[in-house]
Amino acid sequence: MNARVGIPHAMLQDPQGMLPLVAFTSMLETAACEFGNSTLGLELGKECRLSSIGPVSRLMQTARTVGDALEKFTRYFGSIQTDTHSTLSVSDGQARLAYVISDHAVRFRVQDAGFTLALEYSMLANFLGSDWQPSCVEFEHAAGDDLPFYRQQFDCPLRFEKRENALIFPARLLTRPLRDADENLHARLEAELAGTMALRTRQLDFIASIEAWVASSLCRSDVTDIEAVAADFGMSERSFQRKLAACDISYLDIRNRVRSRIARCMLAESSLPVTSVALHLGYSETSAFSRGFKLQTGESPGEFRRRERIAAR
Structure with a gap:
């Protein structure tokens, strides 16, 4: 699939490389079409390990609490995916981890939504235990014939055609402490990541x-x-x-x-x-x-x- 969007295989293996978002979403959409699998992005997202999202994963693991980790996740979301606005908010006892693509050139987003929300679901399971459960999951796109598969994967109420993609869960989980918290290491990792992001942003012109x-x-x-x-x-x-x-x-x-x-x-x-x-x-x-x-x-x-x-x- 990488060849069809003009991305050499070596570029995908470069840990310092960064793809424009439209190239990444194109790869997912093309692969889904080629394999006839409308839930490919979701399946790939659920299989991702926390370490696969790069330096931000270590930054999150060294945070004090789940809430602190997610705050850094949204702040440095650009190190994972460009041209995307990610937020963490709390209202009426519910936390909302949301994101929306801001690049209008990205016209095909269904696979990216499945991939990212499934990855975030797995990320929270890593912090909270495999038995954690969201209160609701929201998607920008409309529900399709694959709705039963979505219900099976998330096992909670689903809402479609919303203004952004989001995981909603009890806000009390944000105070859960993390076992690998390390204030000094966390500060050093954050400084390094901020510098790397500034360099990469300049490259995506x-x-x-x-x-x-x-x-x-x-x-x-x-x-x-x-x-x-x-x-x-x-x-x-x-x-x-x-x-x-x-x-x-x-x-x-x-x-x-x-x-x-x-x-x-x-x-x-x-x-x-x-x-x-x-x-x-x-x-x-x-x-x-x-x-x-x-x-x-x-x-x-x-x-x-x-x-x-x-x-x-």
């Missing part, structure tokens, strides 16, 4: 977000014209072009660069026929893709694939 949008649209076989991308970024086409001009690049150059990157990934890391690669990239004819690819790389798709496979041995 405007052009990178557009590139991720193009890759996402290609995965869904959606249009990739400039009118569509400008609208999803909340701009008029003229304003969008003006902002690109300030970066000294055109949208056509960005789209061609993404197509080329995805083509190289798919040829090197998958066994899909060249015809399928061309179709995925929006070409109506394989010959047009082959000509364009050779102009960019100096090799035909077949020659490039053979050379990459020999080099990988």
